Amino acid sequence: MKLVDGGILLSELEKMADVMFGGLVKAVVDVEREIMVVDAGMHADEEDYLLKNGSDQKNLWGVNIYPKNGDFLIEFDSMINLRPQQGNLSRGVEDPQLQKKIQGIVRKLVLKK
Numbered sequence: 020m021k022l023v024d025g026g027i028l029l030s031e032l033e034k035m036a037d038v039m040f041g042g043l044v045k046a047v048v049d050v051e052r053e054i055m056v057v058d059a060g061m062h063a064d065e066e067d068y069l070l071k072n073g074s075d076q077k078n079l080w081g082v083n084i085y086p087k088n089g090d091f092l093i094e095f096d097s098m099i100n101l102r103p104q105q106g107n108l109s110r111g112v113e114d115p116q117l118q119k120k121i122q123g124i125v126r127k128l129v130l131k132k
Contacts, residue, residue, distance in 0.1 A: 020068055024054040026130045032057065032086040043083045046125070047099065050117070051078040053124050062097040077105060080112055080121055084129070093125055 021027070035044045035058045047065035048055040052074060056065040062081035069079055081097025095112040112118050 020059045020065060021057050022054065022068070022072075023057055023128050024052075026128055027057065029086055029089070029091060029129055029131050032084060032091065032129065036084075036086055042087070043085050043094075045081070045097075046084050047079050047081050047097075048121050048124055049074045049078050050080060050120050050124065051075065053127070055125065055128060057084070062099045066099050077102075080117070082112075082121060082125065084125065086129075089131065091129060093122055095121070 032044050036042055039058065044057050045059055045062050045065065046055045046057045047062055047069060049069055056068050059065045066079050070076060079099065081099040083094040083096055085092040095118060096110050098110060100107055100110050100112055107113050112121060
């Protein structure tokens with residue numbers, strides 16, 4: 020597991036994807052602190068790490084990052100996203116504004132060079 024608060028090279032994510040899941044890297048993004056944790060077998064483990072290190076659960080969202088060919092895709096799919104109390108009734112992130120915020124944070128933290 021790796022905390023990303025200043026940036027991570029895309030090439031490093033590509034190596035993680037090859038080792039862990041053959042194409043994807045699980046990540047949990049803290050939308051308040053604008054940090055993320057990557058490279059764990061489960062989003063719940065990354066969420067737990069962030070909770071133990073000062074994050075608030077309402078700000079944590081699970082994504083899958085697919086690094087490939089010098090770029091990456093972000094998929095909103097994690098059991099930790101299922102939050103009826105916050106109005107999110109699926110494994111995805113239903114709020115388009117929140118999706119944009121998460122994408123912006125990930126794009127800021129993933130460095131292509």
